[in-house]
Amino acid sequence: MKDLKPIIKSLLHSKMAPLLIILQVAVTFTILVNSIYLMVEKHADINNPSGLAEESLFSFQMSINGEDMDEKVANLYRDLESIRALESVAEVTTVSSIPLSHRGGGFEIRLDPNESGYITKAAFFTGGHQIIETMELNLIAGEGFSLIDEGVMSTFLADRAVGIVITKALAQELYPEDWHKALGKTVYLNQSPQTIRGIVEHMVGPWSFWPQKNNNVIYPTIFIMGDMNVLVKAHKGQREKSMRDVVELLMQDPSRYIDELKSMSELKETAYQAQNAAYTTLQAVILGLSLITMLGVFGQARFTVLKRRKQIGTMRALGASRVEIIRYFTLENAFITACGIAIGVILTILANNLIVEHFALSPVPVPYIIYGGVIIFIAGLVAVIQPSIKASNVSPAEATRSV
Structure with a gap:
């Protein structure tokens, strides 16, 4: 793409802010992928078929004389x-x-x-x-x-x-x-x-x-x-x-006592109480991580627009349309997010190898890495929409203003 070269040059010029976003995306991706995998495993665990006639069964303890x-x-x-x-x-x-x-x-x-x-x-x-x-x-x-x-x-x-x-x-x-x-x-x-x-x-x-x-x-x-x-x-x-x-x-029988009278549905609900709590927590973690990533990308894009208003005004004065400005900033943030995901993939594999080795868990399947990448990438694209539109509304007159 013709915009990619100037985007890379621009990012190299202001290294720190893009680097922080890339690191944030990478770490978020690593945690997100493992959280999604654990959540899916918890869901499968909770919905594990019992093989029993759950709606008809109940149990209890009783004394015998x-x-x-x-x-x-x-x-x-x-x-x-x-x-x-x-x-x-x-x-x-x-x-x-x-x-x-x-x-x-x-x-x-x-x-x-x-x-x-x-x-x-x-x-x-x-x-x-x-x-x-x-x-x-x-x-x-x-x-x-x-x-x-x-x-x-x-x-x-x-x-x-x-x-x-x-x-x-x-x-x-x-x-x-x-x-x-x-x-x-x-x-x-x-x-x-x-x-x-x-x-x-x-x-x-x-x-x-x-x-x-x-x-x-x-x-x-x-x-x-x-x-x-x-x-x-x-x-x-x-x-x-x-x-x-x-x-x-x-x-x-007056000498009899009965204890632990419970239906199979009650037993199942109690048995999976911890797994249900963990499942809910993981859902909250995934949602929170997605929002944090979106806020990070949004903040970076907004800061970039404010910092480069004169440059954007020059682009507008040279004939760049609003669509081209939106495309430029969307591509820039997509590039940053993609770099973060690439590093995150490496970190995920390394972290997962340690988890498998020390906790005897199964490795994260490749599809989960793909799902995590898609979620992070979409979150980044959604977050950059408003700053990109704001950038496209910069007037060409900004090019003539002194900094």
């Missing part, structure tokens, strides 16, 4: 049958871990019991044989459980070789080349061997903040604890009524 193990088991089964008989209840089961409750346990997963390390970790869900139906999980391979598979235990172990159902996410970690290969294979939960008899599509674990929250194992055994976790699936549209019905039924 009994002097010994046999009496406790008998009383528990009686309570579960009473709950299942309620008209508003579709299904019920006990669970050792409640999804998104931030309470639960898990195991290290191995394919070889003799290997010193482990492939990954997974949360461990025990419960009655109806656990998959109660959660309304989508079984995409293999088979689920039947009454004959159900057992009872008082120690958190997986020592009954009845087989397990795992999530697709866990199957993909075990067999990255083809998750279908996991079906029928033997895995070791710590050191306990279990055959994978089924795979469900999605299921969120107890901890929303855990990187492996989609790695879950389901085991058809009722784990007897001091306070039992119970998961209830209500009939469609009857969750609130079902919650009232269950409480009314169980509280007929």
Whole structure:
């Protein structure tokens, strides 16, 4: 472009102001790109599919009576049958871990019991044989459980070789080349061997903040604890009524207590509270950075117009039109912004390498660098519109005035 050479000469003449804007744009770009990437990851995290019938499920803890193990088991089964008989209840089961409750346990997963390390970790869900139906999980391979598979235990172990159902996410970690290969294979939960008899599509674990929250194992055994976790699936549209019905039924026993009665929607909202706050904060950071960049470019362009009124007047006197003046200043600030973005790309790559190395995060994908560049460039163009129009209105008579 014919204007580019005089623009570069002009910028070299007044080095400090353009240099400060370039540095501001570069630093802003670096922070902006990483903020956009983190915001998108938070959004994906919050909207991670649970795989559960969220609108129908609720959970609670309840005490069980009994002097010994046999009496406790008998009383528990009686309570579960009473709950299942309620008209508003579709299904019920006990669970050792409640999804998104931030309470639960898990195991290290191995394919070889003799290997010193482990492939990954997974949360461990025990419960009655109806656990998959109660959660309304989508079984995409293999088979689920039947009454004959159900057992009872008082120690958190997986020592009954009845087989397990795992999530697709866990199957993909075990067999990255083809998750279908996991079906029928033997895995070791710590050191306990279990055959994978089924795979469900999605299921969120107890901890929303855990990187492996989609790695879950389901085991058809009722784990007897001091306070039992119970998961209830209500009939469609009857969750609130079902919650009232269950409480009314169980509280007929004066020695009973119930705690942590929450719908799955409430559990999800509470679990992702921190992620939602971080998402909102990142939105504010991105908006703030865009505005700061716009203000910086606006201030630089306005200062340039005020400082070079006589030069602009000379250009007008030599026949430059208003459109050409607007084009000149728009191009000048576009050039400054582009230089800042170019330096920002380098800083972003360097900063991201440090983040990946020290915090074990995934690198920022190239598209985010492009998106950040587009946002900063558009913000710069918008900011320069008013000063450019002001410059185009400078009269040719300014050329004859003394400074």
